[in-house]
Amino acid sequence: xxxxxxxxxxxxxxxxxxxxxxxxxxxTTIARSIVDDPELANEIVQQTxxxxxxxxxxxxxxxxxxxxxxxxxxxxxxxxxxxEQRPTxxxxxxxxxxxxxxxxxxxxxxxxxIRSSIDALPDGExxxxxxxxxxxxxxxxxxxxxxxxxxxxxxxxxxxxxxxASALGHLTQSANHSDDENV
Amino acid sequence: MTVSNKSDDExxxxxxxxxxxxxxxxxxxxxxxxxxxxxEDSIVELxxxxxxxxxxAGDPAVANVTPISxxxxxxxxxxxxxxxxxxxxxxxxxxxxGFAIATRFTSRSDGIELVLSGTDLAPExxxxxxxxxxxxxxxxxxxxxxxxxxxxxxxxxxWVRKNPEVGISIGTFHMNGGDxxxxxxxxxxxxDYPLVTVTIxxxxxxxxxxxxxxxxxxxxxx
Numbered sequence: 001x002x003x004x005x006x007x008x009x010x011x012x013x014x015x016x017x018x019x020x021x022x023x024x025x026x027x028t029t030i031a032r033s034i035v036d037d038p039e040l041a042n043e044i045v046q047q048t049x050x051x052x053x054x055x056x057x058x059x060x061x062x063x064x065x066x067x068x069x070x071x072x073x074x075x076x077x078x079x080x081x082x083x084e085q086r087p088t089x090x091x092x093x094x095x096x097x098x099x100x101x102x103x104x105x106x107x108x109x110x111x112x113x114i115r116s117s118i119d120a121l122p123d124g125e126x127x128x129x130x131x132x133x134x135x136x137x138x139x140x141x142x143x144x145x146x147x148x149x150x151x152x153x154x155x156x157x158x159x160x161x162x163x164x165a166s167a168l169g170h171l172t173q174s175a176n177h178s179d180d181e182n183v
Numbered sequence: 184m185t186v187s188n189k190s191d192d193e194x195x196x197x198x199x200x201x202x203x204x205x206x207x208x209x210x211x212x213x214x215x216x217x218x219x220x221x222x223e224d225s226i227v228e229l230x231x232x233x234x235x236x237x238x239x240a241g242d243p244a245v246a247n248v249t250p251i252s253x254x255x256x257x258x259x260x261x262x263x264x265x266x267x268x269x270x271x272x273x274x275x276x277x278x279x280x281g282f283a284i285a286t287r288f289t290s291r292s293d294g295i296e297l298v299l300s301g302t303d304l305a306p307e308x309x310x311x312x313x314x315x316x317x318x319x320x321x322x323x324x325x326x327x328x329x330x331x332x333x334x335x336x337x338x339x340x341x342w343v344r345k346n347p348e349v350g351i352s353i354g355t356f357h358m359n360g361g362d363x364x365x366x367x368x369x370x371x372x373x374x375d376y377p378l379v380t381v382t383i384x385x386x387x388x389x390x391x392x393x394x395x396x397x398x399x400x401x402x403x404x405x
Contacts, residue, residue: 013231016226017227020223020227024218029213032216042218042219046222049230071362074361075363079363110208111213114208114214118209118214134210134212134214161205164205164209165205168205
Protein backbone atom coordinates (compact mmCIF):
# COMPACT_ATOMS: atom_id res chain seq x y z
CA UNK A 1 0.00 0.00 0.00
CA UNK A 2 2.87 2.33 0.73
CA UNK A 3 4.03 1.92 -2.88
CA UNK A 4 0.54 2.78 -4.12
CA UNK A 5 0.55 5.89 -1.93
CA UNK A 6 3.86 7.00 -3.42
CA UNK A 7 2.58 6.46 -6.94
CA UNK A 8 -0.66 8.26 -6.02
CA UNK A 9 1.39 11.24 -4.87
CA UNK A 10 3.10 11.21 -8.26
CA UNK A 11 -0.26 11.27 -10.02
CA UNK A 12 0.05 7.74 -11.44
CA UNK A 13 -3.40 7.09 -12.98
CA UNK A 14 -3.47 3.44 -11.89
CA UNK A 15 -2.62 4.39 -8.33
CA UNK A 16 -5.25 7.13 -8.37
CA UNK A 17 -7.82 4.56 -9.49
CA UNK A 18 -6.71 2.11 -6.80
CA UNK A 19 -7.01 4.67 -4.03
CA UNK A 20 -10.28 5.97 -5.47
CA UNK A 21 -11.86 2.53 -5.73
CA UNK A 22 -10.85 1.65 -2.21
CA UNK A 23 -12.19 4.82 -0.61
CA UNK A 24 -14.80 6.35 -2.91
CA UNK A 25 -17.67 4.54 -1.22
CA UNK A 26 -16.65 5.67 2.24
CA UNK A 27 -16.03 9.23 1.08
CA THR A 28 -19.43 9.26 -0.63
CA THR A 29 -21.04 8.05 2.57
CA ILE A 30 -19.42 10.87 4.52
CA ALA A 31 -20.59 13.40 1.95
CA ARG A 32 -24.17 12.09 2.00
CA SER A 33 -24.22 12.08 5.80
CA ILE A 34 -23.51 15.83 5.78
CA VAL A 35 -25.30 17.07 2.64
CA ASP A 36 -28.59 15.88 1.17
CA ASP A 37 -27.99 16.88 -2.44
CA PRO A 38 -26.50 13.93 -4.39
CA GLU A 39 -24.91 16.30 -6.93
CA LEU A 40 -23.20 18.28 -4.20
CA ALA A 41 -22.10 15.02 -2.63
CA ASN A 42 -20.47 14.00 -5.92
CA GLU A 43 -18.62 17.31 -6.04
CA ILE A 44 -17.44 16.75 -2.47
CA VAL A 45 -16.08 13.36 -3.50
CA GLN A 46 -14.26 14.90 -6.44
CA GLN A 47 -12.79 17.70 -4.32
CA THR A 48 -11.75 15.27 -1.59
CA UNK A 49 -9.60 13.19 -3.92
CA UNK A 50 -8.18 16.26 -5.60
CA UNK A 51 -7.25 17.77 -2.23
CA UNK A 52 -5.79 14.47 -1.11
CA UNK A 53 -3.57 14.33 -4.17
CA UNK A 54 -2.49 17.97 -3.75
CA UNK A 55 -1.64 17.35 -0.10
CA UNK A 56 -0.06 13.97 -0.69
CA UNK A 57 3.47 15.37 -0.70
CA UNK A 58 3.04 16.33 2.96
CA UNK A 59 1.58 12.96 3.96
CA UNK A 60 3.86 10.53 5.77
CA UNK A 61 3.36 7.32 3.79
CA UNK A 62 4.33 5.23 6.82
CA UNK A 63 1.10 6.40 8.49
CA UNK A 64 -2.38 5.05 7.92
CA UNK A 65 -4.00 6.62 4.90
CA UNK A 66 -7.56 6.02 6.09
CA UNK A 67 -7.78 8.58 8.95
CA UNK A 68 -5.99 11.18 6.86
CA UNK A 69 -8.34 10.77 3.91
CA UNK A 70 -11.30 10.70 6.26
CA UNK A 71 -10.39 14.07 7.77
CA UNK A 72 -10.07 15.62 4.31
CA UNK A 73 -13.45 14.20 3.31
CA UNK A 74 -15.20 15.47 6.41
CA UNK A 75 -13.74 18.96 6.19
CA UNK A 76 -14.50 19.19 2.49
CA UNK A 77 -18.10 18.15 3.12
CA UNK A 78 -18.56 20.62 5.97
CA UNK A 79 -17.05 23.43 3.90
CA UNK A 80 -19.38 22.60 1.04
CA UNK A 81 -22.39 22.52 3.36
CA UNK A 82 -21.46 25.92 4.79
CA UNK A 83 -21.03 27.48 1.36
CA GLU A 84 -24.40 26.16 0.28
CA GLN A 85 -26.15 27.67 3.28
CA ARG A 86 -24.31 30.99 3.30
CA PRO A 87 -26.50 33.83 1.96
CA THR A 88 -25.08 35.02 -1.33
CA UNK A 89 -27.43 37.81 -2.31
CA UNK A 90 -29.48 40.48 -0.61
CA UNK A 91 -32.98 39.81 0.55
CA UNK A 92 -32.02 37.62 3.49
CA UNK A 93 -32.80 38.60 7.06
CA UNK A 94 -30.19 40.93 8.57
CA UNK A 95 -27.68 39.37 10.94
CA UNK A 96 -28.78 35.92 9.97
CA UNK A 97 -26.59 33.48 11.79
CA UNK A 98 -26.25 30.40 9.66
CA UNK A 99 -25.31 27.49 11.85
CA UNK A 100 -24.29 24.30 10.14
CA UNK A 101 -25.46 21.38 12.18
CA UNK A 102 -23.31 18.43 11.31
CA UNK A 103 -23.04 15.03 12.84
CA UNK A 104 -20.18 14.55 15.23
CA UNK A 105 -16.60 13.75 14.30
CA UNK A 106 -16.94 10.40 16.06
CA UNK A 107 -20.13 9.47 14.23
CA UNK A 108 -18.75 10.33 10.80
CA UNK A 109 -15.61 8.33 11.57
CA UNK A 110 -17.80 5.42 12.56
CA UNK A 111 -19.69 5.71 9.28
CA UNK A 112 -16.41 5.86 7.36
CA UNK A 113 -15.17 2.70 9.05
CA ILE A 114 -18.39 0.78 8.44
CA ARG A 115 -18.58 1.70 4.78
CA SER A 116 -14.90 0.87 4.30
CA SER A 117 -15.51 -2.56 5.83
CA ILE A 118 -18.53 -3.13 3.60
CA ASP A 119 -16.54 -2.15 0.50
CA ALA A 120 -13.76 -4.52 1.50
CA LEU A 121 -16.14 -7.52 1.30
CA PRO A 122 -16.02 -9.75 -1.77
CA ASP A 123 -18.64 -8.66 -4.30
CA GLY A 124 -20.92 -11.64 -3.73
CA GLU A 125 -20.94 -11.23 0.03
CA UNK A 126 -21.51 -7.50 -0.21
CA UNK A 127 -24.53 -8.04 -2.48
CA UNK A 128 -26.06 -10.39 0.08
CA UNK A 129 -25.41 -8.02 2.98
CA UNK A 130 -26.89 -5.10 1.08
CA UNK A 131 -30.00 -7.05 0.11
CA UNK A 132 -30.42 -8.27 3.66
CA UNK A 133 -29.87 -5.04 5.59
CA UNK A 134 -30.77 -2.27 3.18
CA UNK A 135 -33.63 -4.00 1.37
CA UNK A 136 -34.70 -6.19 4.27
CA UNK A 137 -34.98 -9.32 2.11
CA UNK A 138 -35.06 -12.85 3.45
CA UNK A 139 -32.58 -15.46 2.29
CA UNK A 140 -35.03 -17.02 -0.21
CA UNK A 141 -35.86 -13.57 -1.56
CA UNK A 142 -32.18 -12.74 -1.91
CA UNK A 143 -31.58 -16.03 -3.67
CA UNK A 144 -34.30 -15.28 -6.17
CA UNK A 145 -33.12 -11.70 -6.68
CA UNK A 146 -29.49 -12.66 -7.27
CA UNK A 147 -30.23 -15.88 -9.10
CA UNK A 148 -28.21 -18.07 -6.74
CA UNK A 149 -29.11 -20.99 -4.45
CA UNK A 150 -30.40 -20.28 -0.97
CA UNK A 151 -27.53 -22.26 0.48
CA UNK A 152 -25.08 -19.95 -1.24
CA UNK A 153 -26.88 -16.95 0.20
CA UNK A 154 -26.65 -18.40 3.68
CA UNK A 155 -22.98 -19.21 3.45
CA UNK A 156 -22.11 -15.81 1.97
CA UNK A 157 -24.18 -14.11 4.64
CA UNK A 158 -22.45 -16.00 7.41
CA UNK A 159 -18.97 -15.25 6.06
CA UNK A 160 -19.78 -11.60 5.51
CA UNK A 161 -21.21 -11.14 8.98
CA UNK A 162 -18.19 -12.80 10.48
CA UNK A 163 -15.85 -10.49 8.58
CA UNK A 164 -17.85 -7.41 9.54
CA ALA A 165 -18.12 -8.45 13.16
CA SER A 166 -14.37 -8.85 13.25
CA ALA A 167 -13.72 -5.50 11.59
CA LEU A 168 -16.40 -3.60 13.48
CA GLY A 169 -16.42 -5.41 16.80
CA HIS A 170 -15.25 -2.32 18.65
CA LEU A 171 -18.31 -0.45 17.38
CA THR A 172 -20.80 -3.16 18.29
CA GLN A 173 -19.25 -3.45 21.74
CA SER A 174 -19.62 0.31 22.22
CA ALA A 175 -23.25 0.07 21.14
CA ASN A 176 -23.87 -2.72 23.63
CA HIS A 177 -22.20 -0.86 26.48
CA SER A 178 -24.26 2.25 25.70
CA ASP A 179 -27.39 0.16 25.92
CA ASP A 180 -26.27 -1.27 29.26
CA GLU A 181 -25.69 2.24 30.62
CA ASN A 182 -29.18 3.24 29.67
CA VAL A 183 -30.83 0.38 31.57
CA MET B 184 -21.08 -29.33 33.04
CA THR B 185 -23.24 -26.59 34.50
CA VAL B 186 -20.40 -24.09 34.34
CA SER B 187 -19.68 -24.96 30.69
CA ASN B 188 -23.40 -24.59 29.74
CA LYS B 189 -23.51 -21.24 31.46
CA SER B 190 -20.43 -20.16 29.48
CA ASP B 191 -22.09 -21.30 26.23
CA ASP B 192 -25.22 -19.34 27.11
CA GLU B 193 -23.19 -16.27 27.87
CA UNK B 194 -21.29 -16.62 24.59
CA UNK B 195 -24.50 -17.11 22.62
CA UNK B 196 -26.00 -14.08 24.32
CA UNK B 197 -22.94 -11.98 23.51
CA UNK B 198 -23.02 -13.14 19.89
CA UNK B 199 -26.70 -12.30 19.63
CA UNK B 200 -26.05 -8.84 21.07
CA UNK B 201 -23.20 -8.35 18.64
CA UNK B 202 -25.34 -9.47 15.69
CA UNK B 203 -28.16 -7.14 16.70
CA UNK B 204 -25.73 -4.25 17.08
CA UNK B 205 -24.19 -5.02 13.68
CA UNK B 206 -27.63 -5.22 12.10
CA UNK B 207 -28.44 -1.83 13.58
CA UNK B 208 -25.25 -0.34 12.18
CA UNK B 209 -25.81 -1.77 8.71
CA UNK B 210 -29.41 -0.64 8.30
CA UNK B 211 -28.54 3.05 7.82
CA UNK B 212 -29.35 3.88 4.16
CA UNK B 213 -26.57 6.50 4.09
CA UNK B 214 -24.04 3.69 4.34
CA UNK B 215 -25.12 2.36 0.97
CA UNK B 216 -25.00 5.63 -1.01
CA UNK B 217 -23.80 5.06 -4.56
CA UNK B 218 -20.99 7.03 -6.15
CA UNK B 219 -21.45 8.55 -9.59
CA UNK B 220 -19.65 6.17 -11.99
CA UNK B 221 -18.39 9.14 -14.04
CA UNK B 222 -16.37 10.49 -11.13
CA GLU B 223 -13.49 8.04 -11.39
CA ASP B 224 -12.42 9.03 -14.89
CA SER B 225 -13.03 12.70 -14.12
CA ILE B 226 -10.77 12.62 -11.07
CA VAL B 227 -8.04 10.63 -12.80
CA GLU B 228 -7.92 13.05 -15.70
CA LEU B 229 -7.99 16.16 -13.49
CA UNK B 230 -5.08 14.87 -11.47
CA UNK B 231 -3.19 13.87 -14.60
CA UNK B 232 -3.74 17.33 -16.02
CA UNK B 233 -2.51 19.14 -12.90
CA UNK B 234 0.39 16.73 -12.56
CA UNK B 235 1.43 17.43 -16.14
CA UNK B 236 1.26 21.18 -15.56
CA UNK B 237 3.41 20.92 -12.44
CA UNK B 238 6.09 18.87 -14.12
CA UNK B 239 6.30 20.75 -17.43
CA ALA B 240 6.05 24.33 -16.14
CA GLY B 241 9.06 23.91 -13.83
CA ASP B 242 7.99 26.90 -11.77
CA PRO B 243 7.16 26.40 -8.07
CA ALA B 244 4.43 29.04 -8.41
CA VAL B 245 2.74 26.87 -11.01
CA ALA B 246 2.91 23.82 -8.79
CA ASN B 247 1.15 25.72 -6.04
CA VAL B 248 -1.50 27.33 -8.21
CA THR B 249 -5.01 26.42 -7.35
CA PRO B 250 -7.65 26.26 -10.07
CA ILE B 251 -10.01 29.24 -10.30
CA SER B 252 -12.92 27.39 -8.74
CA UNK B 253 -11.01 27.01 -5.47
CA UNK B 254 -10.10 30.70 -5.10
CA UNK B 255 -11.93 32.27 -2.19
CA UNK B 256 -13.92 35.36 -3.12
CA UNK B 257 -14.72 34.01 -6.55
CA UNK B 258 -15.79 30.70 -5.10
CA UNK B 259 -18.46 29.08 -7.15
CA UNK B 260 -19.85 25.66 -6.43
CA UNK B 261 -17.28 23.37 -8.05
CA UNK B 262 -18.72 21.36 -10.92
CA UNK B 263 -17.79 17.97 -12.20
CA UNK B 264 -15.33 18.56 -15.00
CA UNK B 265 -15.88 16.52 -18.14
CA UNK B 266 -12.64 15.36 -19.73
CA UNK B 267 -13.35 17.33 -22.91
CA UNK B 268 -13.01 20.61 -20.99
CA UNK B 269 -9.72 19.76 -19.36
CA UNK B 270 -7.54 21.30 -22.06
CA UNK B 271 -9.28 24.66 -21.61
CA UNK B 272 -8.94 24.53 -17.84
CA UNK B 273 -5.27 23.62 -18.09
CA UNK B 274 -4.63 26.59 -20.36
CA UNK B 275 -6.48 28.97 -18.03
CA UNK B 276 -4.50 27.76 -15.03
CA UNK B 277 -1.23 28.23 -16.91
CA UNK B 278 -2.13 31.82 -17.81
CA UNK B 279 -3.05 32.65 -14.23
CA UNK B 280 0.13 31.13 -12.82
CA GLY B 281 1.98 34.35 -13.50
CA PHE B 282 -0.32 36.22 -11.11
CA ALA B 283 0.73 34.09 -8.12
CA ILE B 284 -2.69 33.22 -6.77
CA ALA B 285 -2.30 32.13 -3.15
CA THR B 286 -3.30 28.58 -2.38
CA ARG B 287 -6.98 28.28 -1.41
CA PHE B 288 -7.70 32.02 -1.32
CA THR B 289 -7.70 35.04 -3.56
CA SER B 290 -5.35 37.61 -2.12
CA ARG B 291 -4.97 41.26 -2.87
CA SER B 292 -1.32 40.89 -1.87
CA ASP B 293 0.85 37.87 -1.20
CA GLY B 294 -0.53 36.25 1.94
CA ILE B 295 1.49 35.58 5.04
CA GLU B 296 1.10 32.15 6.55
CA LEU B 297 1.78 31.08 10.08
CA VAL B 298 0.91 28.20 12.34
CA LEU B 299 -0.79 28.62 15.69
CA SER B 300 -0.10 25.95 18.28
CA GLY B 301 -2.36 24.80 21.06
CA THR B 302 -1.42 25.64 24.61
CA ASP B 303 -1.65 23.23 27.53
CA LEU B 304 -5.36 24.08 27.66
CA ALA B 305 -5.89 22.74 24.13
CA PRO B 306 -2.87 20.59 23.28
CA GLU B 307 -4.59 18.92 20.32
CA UNK B 308 -5.55 22.19 18.67
CA UNK B 309 -3.72 23.74 15.75
CA UNK B 310 -4.52 26.46 13.28
CA UNK B 311 -3.02 27.54 10.01
CA UNK B 312 -3.45 31.27 9.56
CA UNK B 313 -3.39 33.06 6.24
CA UNK B 314 -3.06 36.83 6.54
CA UNK B 315 -3.99 39.01 3.57
CA UNK B 316 -3.66 42.76 3.77
CA UNK B 317 -6.11 44.55 1.52
CA UNK B 318 -7.90 47.85 0.95
CA UNK B 319 -10.47 47.30 3.74
CA UNK B 320 -8.22 45.86 6.39
CA UNK B 321 -6.37 42.67 7.14
CA UNK B 322 -8.25 39.46 6.45
CA UNK B 323 -7.08 36.64 8.67
CA UNK B 324 -8.35 33.16 7.86
CA UNK B 325 -7.79 30.53 10.50
CA UNK B 326 -7.97 26.90 9.41
CA UNK B 327 -8.67 25.45 12.84
CA UNK B 328 -8.29 21.79 13.74
CA UNK B 329 -8.74 19.96 16.98
CA UNK B 330 -10.28 22.81 18.94
CA UNK B 331 -13.44 21.56 20.65
CA UNK B 332 -16.68 23.57 20.67
CA UNK B 333 -16.66 26.34 23.25
CA UNK B 334 -18.39 25.23 26.46
CA UNK B 335 -21.85 26.56 27.14
CA UNK B 336 -21.71 30.17 28.24
CA UNK B 337 -18.34 30.67 26.59
CA UNK B 338 -16.91 31.54 23.20
CA UNK B 339 -13.54 31.88 21.52
CA UNK B 340 -12.00 35.23 20.65
CA UNK B 341 -9.06 35.91 18.39
CA TRP B 342 -6.56 38.72 18.88
CA VAL B 343 -3.64 40.36 17.19
CA ARG B 344 -1.13 41.78 19.64
CA LYS B 345 1.88 44.04 19.79
CA ASN B 346 2.86 42.18 22.93
CA PRO B 347 1.05 40.13 25.59
CA GLU B 348 -0.35 43.31 27.15
CA VAL B 349 -1.50 45.26 24.08
CA GLY B 350 -3.89 43.64 21.65
CA ILE B 351 -6.93 44.16 19.42
CA SER B 352 -9.82 41.79 18.98
CA ILE B 353 -10.34 40.45 15.46
CA GLY B 354 -13.48 38.42 16.05
CA THR B 355 -15.31 35.73 17.98
CA PHE B 356 -16.43 32.19 17.11
CA HIS B 357 -17.66 28.99 18.78
CA MET B 358 -16.51 25.91 16.75
CA ASN B 359 -19.87 24.18 17.16
CA GLY B 360 -19.70 22.98 13.55
CA GLY B 361 -16.35 21.25 13.89
CA ASP B 362 -13.02 21.92 12.25
CA UNK B 363 -12.89 24.43 9.42
CA UNK B 364 -12.05 27.92 8.23
CA UNK B 365 -12.84 31.04 10.26
CA UNK B 366 -12.56 34.44 8.60
CA UNK B 367 -11.56 37.32 10.85
CA UNK B 368 -10.70 40.96 10.24
CA UNK B 369 -8.17 43.37 11.73
CA UNK B 370 -8.15 47.12 11.34
CA UNK B 371 -4.45 47.32 12.15
CA UNK B 372 -1.39 46.06 10.36
CA UNK B 373 0.12 42.79 11.47
CA UNK B 374 3.50 44.43 10.96
CA ASP B 375 2.74 46.27 14.21
CA TYR B 376 0.70 43.45 15.80
CA PRO B 377 2.59 40.27 14.97
CA LEU B 378 1.23 38.04 17.73
CA VAL B 379 -1.94 36.07 17.00
CA THR B 380 -3.77 34.43 19.89
CA VAL B 381 -7.11 32.80 20.61
CA THR B 382 -8.61 33.00 24.07
CA ILE B 383 -11.67 31.47 25.63
CA UNK B 384 -14.06 34.07 26.96
CA UNK B 385 -17.05 33.95 29.25
CA UNK B 386 -20.30 35.46 28.02
CA UNK B 387 -21.12 38.68 29.85
CA UNK B 388 -17.63 39.06 31.27
CA UNK B 389 -16.84 42.08 29.10
CA UNK B 390 -14.61 42.80 26.17
CA UNK B 391 -11.25 42.46 27.87
CA UNK B 392 -9.25 39.36 27.12
CA UNK B 393 -9.65 36.63 29.74
CA UNK B 394 -5.98 35.85 29.34
CA UNK B 395 -6.92 32.18 28.95
CA UNK B 396 -5.04 31.40 25.75
CA UNK B 397 -5.79 28.24 23.79
CA UNK B 398 -3.92 28.96 20.55
CA UNK B 399 -0.97 31.21 19.81
CA UNK B 400 1.45 32.04 17.06
CA UNK B 401 3.73 34.81 15.94
CA UNK B 402 4.44 36.12 12.47
CA UNK B 403 8.05 35.40 11.75
CA UNK B 404 8.33 33.45 14.96
CA UNK B 405 7.25 29.92 13.82
